[in-house]
Amino acid sequence: MKTPWEYRYAQRTQRMESSAIRELLKLTEQPDIISFGGGLPAPDVFPVEEFNAACDRVLRNHGAMALQYSTTEGFLPLREMIARHSARYGIKITPDNVLITSGSQQALDLLGKIFIDPGDRILVESPTYLAAIQAWNAYGAEFITVPMDSDGMNTDYLEEALRAGPKFIYVLPNFQNPTGETLSLERRRKLLALADQYGVPIVEDDPYGQLRYEGDHLPSIVVLDSQFRDDTTPCYRGNVIYLSTFSKTLAPGLRLGWVVAPPEVISKLVQAKQGADLHTATFNQLVAFEVARGGFLDRHIHTIRDVYGRRRNLMMTAMEREFPSEVSWTHPQGGLFIWGTLPTYMDAKDLLKTCLERKVAFVPGEPFHPTGGGKNTMRINFSNATHDEIELGIRRLGISIGEKLARQIA
Amino acid sequence: MKTPWEYRYAQRTQRMESSAIRELLKLTEQPDIISFGGGLPAPDVFPVEEFNAACDRVLRNHGAMALQYSTTEGFLPLREMIARHSARYGIKITPDNVLITSGSQQALDLLGKIFIDPGDRILVESPTYLAAIQAWNAYGAEFITVPMDSDGMNTDYLEEALRAGPKFIYVLPNFQNPTGETLSLERRRKLLALADQYGVPIVEDDPYGQLRYEGDHLPSIVVLDSQFRDDTTPCYRGNVIYLSTFSKTLAPGLRLGWVVAPPEVISKLVQAKQGADLHTATFNQLVAFEVARGGFLDRHIHTIRDVYGRRRNLMMTAMEREFPSEVSWTHPQGGLFIWGTLPTYMDAKDLLKTCLERKVAFVPGEPFHPTGGGKNTMRINFSNATHDEIELGIRRLGISIGEKLARQIA
Numbered sequence: 018m019k020t021p022w023e024y025r026y027a028q029r030t031q032r033m034e035s036s037a038i039r040e041l042l043k044l045t046e047q048p049d050i051i052s053f054g055g056g057l058p059a060p061d062v063f064p065v066e067e068f069n070a071a072c073d074r075v076l077r078n079h080g081a082m083a084l085q086y087s088t089t090e091g092f093l094p095l096r097e098m099i100a101r102h103s104a105r106y107g108i109k110i111t112p113d114n115v116l117i118t119s120g121s122q123q124a125l126d127l128l129g130k131i132f133i134d135p136g137d138r139i140l141v142e143s144p145t146y147l148a149a150i151q152a153w154n155a156y157g158a159e160f161i162t163v164p165m166d167s168d169g170m171n172t173d174y175l176e177e178a179l180r181a182g183p184k185f186i187y188v189l190p191n192f193q194n195p196t197g198e199t200l201s202l203e204r205r206r207k208l209l210a211l212a213d214q215y216g217v218p219i220v221e222d223d224p225y226g227q228l229r230y231e232g233d234h235l236p237s238i239v240v241l242d243s244q245f246r247d248d249t250t251p252c253y254r255g256n257v258i259y260l261s262t263f264s265k266t267l268a269p270g271l272r273l274g275w276v277v278a279p280p281e282v283i284s285k286l287v288q289a290k291q292g293a294d295l296h297t298a299t300f301n302q303l304v305a306f307e308v309a310r311g312g313f314l315d316r317h318i319h320t321i322r323d324v325y326g327r328r329r330n331l332m333m334t335a336m337e338r339e340f341p342s343e344v345s346w347t348h349p350q351g352g353l354f355i356w357g358t359l360p361t362y363m364d365a366k367d368l369l370k371t372c373l374e375r376k377v378a379f380v381p382g383e384p385f386h387p388t389g390g391g392k393n394t395m396r397i398n399f400s401n402a403t404h405d406e407i408e409l410g411i412r413r414l415g416i417s418i419g420e421k422l423a424r425q426i427a
Numbered sequence: 428m429k430t431p432w433e434y435r436y437a438q439r440t441q442r443m444e445s446s447a448i449r450e451l452l453k454l455t456e457q458p459d460i461i462s463f464g465g466g467l468p469a470p471d472v473f474p475v476e477e478f479n480a481a482c483d484r485v486l487r488n489h490g491a492m493a494l495q496y497s498t499t500e501g502f503l504p505l506r507e508m509i510a511r512h513s514a515r516y517g518i519k520i521t522p523d524n525v526l527i528t529s530g531s532q533q534a535l536d537l538l539g540k541i542f543i544d545p546g547d548r549i550l551v552e553s554p555t556y557l558a559a560i561q562a563w564n565a566y567g568a569e570f571i572t573v574p575m576d577s578d579g580m581n582t583d584y585l586e587e588a589l590r591a592g593p594k595f596i597y598v599l600p601n602f603q604n605p606t607g608e609t610l611s612l613e614r615r616r617k618l619l620a621l622a623d624q625y626g627v628p629i630v631e632d633d634p635y636g637q638l639r640y641e642g643d644h645l646p647s648i649v650v651l652d653s654q655f656r657d658d659t660t661p662c663y664r665g666n667v668i669y670l671s672t673f674s675k676t677l678a679p680g681l682r683l684g685w686v687v688a689p690p691e692v693i694s695k696l697v698q699a700k701q702g703a704d705l706h707t708a709t710f711n712q713l714v715a716f717e718v719a720r721g722g723f724l725d726r727h728i729h730t731i732r733d734v735y736g737r738r739r740n741l742m743m744t745a746m747e748r749e750f751p752s753e754v755s756w757t758h759p760q761g762g763l764f765i766w767g768t769l770p771t772y773m774d775a776k777d778l779l780k781t782c783l784e785r786k787v788a789f790v791p792g793e794p795f796h797p798t799g800g801g802k803n804t805m806r807i808n809f810s811n812a813t814h815d816e817i818e819l820g821i822r823r824l825g826i827s828i829g830e831k832l833a834r835q836i837a
Contacts, residue, residue: 021626022691025594027544027566033698060491068494072482081470084478084678119529119682123704130565134437152702155540156437184435216431268494270709272529281432288443292562294533298708299680 032154044373051410052378056194056353057401059328062321063268064308071307075300083300089287091117091275092302098309099275107240110253113280116287119297121224121262121274123290125149128220128258129156130289131282132184140183142170144356144385144394146194146222149187160387167347169193169200172207179215185258186212186219190238191226192352195385195396199350205238212256219257224265227318229351230326239277255279263305265353266318271301325353325400332399332407339415341422346397353400356382359393359418360425368395368421377413442564454783461820462788466604466763467811472734473678474718474727481717485710493710499697501527501685502712508719509685517650520663523690526697529707531634531672531684533700535559538630538668539566540699541692542594550593552580554766554795554804556604556632559597570797577757579603579610582617589625595668596622596629600648601636602762605795605806609760612645619652622666629667634675637728639761640736649687665689673715675763676728681711735763735810742809742817749825751832756807763810766792769803769828770835778805778831787823 075083090096096112103110118124125148133139135157141149143162150160161181163174170188188208190200200208212219221238239257262274276286290296308314332355336346346357359365365381372378382394402410485493500506506522513520528534535558543549545567551559553572560570571591573584580598598618600610610618622629631648649667672684686696700706718724742765746756756767769775775791782788792804812820
């Protein structure tokens, strides 16, 4: 029988169901399970002492301001710092191009709020970031997908997808969540040229760009866009909306992200954010500014790269050793994730159930595919596990897969 | 000429325009203006040292947890504290009835997201809280209004309004924003009875309930609802969704509010919040818990009552002395605001322009009326001004009104 509440919910809630995955993931939170399921940074690299010192300075020197309401746009010195930092990478912007958000998840939500009418199409990679699908489903988005390969979004399929008239293109060019793959330079240029030709803006989501463990840094799409018309001085042209976050470089528990966009889009996002949460916590913005200033963030990112790079290497070596030859996986040059592909007849959700019995967990890949498919894929996180956990967890995972294979053949 | 972006915005953005008021309010931020415009708590009562000590304890003892991702529902000990605290007032709930939000503005937004389909009607007081109108406009809400008087929402008009089929009733029973008026006990009971009869849930927004400076505490609507069927032990019946916040008792710069609702509504709100910002900042929740525990919050609220109560008294006395007899105003027993009514021929927006020249500001009341009216009304904040500012500001305001009156007569 329906409760009275069930008659009251808005239609959009029908597309907001909690995923079966989330239910499964709750099981992985038992302390005796080695979980490669989440997308969590390693807490052992959080700069806890620097935070404590920063809190003390902020509260001693600016206590009244730090605890008071503040502007929706965000703390000006933080927006200035982001503008300066962007300039180092060739994005010439001012604080008027920057909005501070309550994590970059909020940026996805606000973009949905200002751009997506029910039935609007969004062009995404398949697979793509699960929480973007979730945020935009609530606004009634439909998804057009372009497949991924080891060079990222396969731009050979892009033009056909653009002909379906998407509102915008959503792309994670660096060490994508979930696949770990990186969009090649050639494809970045092709993506930009086609987006320009079809008059479709790009939303570039870049939470992991600074977490590269091998190979050369590739210019982000927003930077390439600023150089696109090579007859002029590089400047922010505005067809790329760029999202990033402090969650992977400082700490996710602060919920601090930002959007770079043309001032007219920022001003619409500000209106949407006023209704959503008035502004991002003042205290958090002042503390993050205090921690990040003076070069600490740059030094800290080197530490993170070192720690995560070693974990990635260890996991890849363990996979080579422990995984049956029927399994393939990506070789991410950065980020937090490795993406595994099982034989097509195998369902990663079934495998997860077996794995949970063996006290190891990952995320099945199917929900990352907004238009279906990917039953035999899996996302494996390497950032939030110790070396011992990686060794033991990958062994358990290998054994579980081997068992499934044997049962299939038998 | 339209920019390409203007063709891309979702339809809902047409109802999200920044108000003219907000533009006027920007003028009030000049340092030489005495502003009674905002709704800001007094920064001089922020417990800055307690925050600093709490940050230190949290980071020393739980640094890794405080800076990591956490659950969407919120920090369990904080939800338990809220449940215990609610029990003191007669609301018997468990942590499963509580969701921590990024300020209570987010609670308004999430309620809109899960309940409001375009065209749905929401029953509100007129005038009502401006940012609730703003949040729900984005979901295409229509508003049915019931007038306010000195006993709060005039329930004589309620039944007719309920016949228009609202999705829910939104009410601020204590020291309402903007009028400062309080819903009488008799009307609280009548509101509950009618809501029950028509099967319409109530959203009770109570940011100021603890900030009472005179008179006796009235039980909140959610408490009366739990006693409504007097044949049973008091328990949370679930027809009232209750919102509150730490913004007025601890500090707004943390962005911490909460919702009390039936578990099935909490679970829908959690789904909506996952897409909106994943979760409220972990660090802020741990710090607020650390500051509030052990009775500090109760003692601190006494200080706030004392400071704000004296400011209110001073402002009311100054108004008696300085305001022309053509002006009337409310006598709030708590909260942050006094509501002024000018002669009907006078427009408070025009008055504000004159006032800004005299370096004093308030908020014109018209935008608080979702179905129009109130051009001659004004909201005056007393919490965020020193005694000198109140004396001088009210004198300037009185002179400006007197001038307008004289010009009208001449």
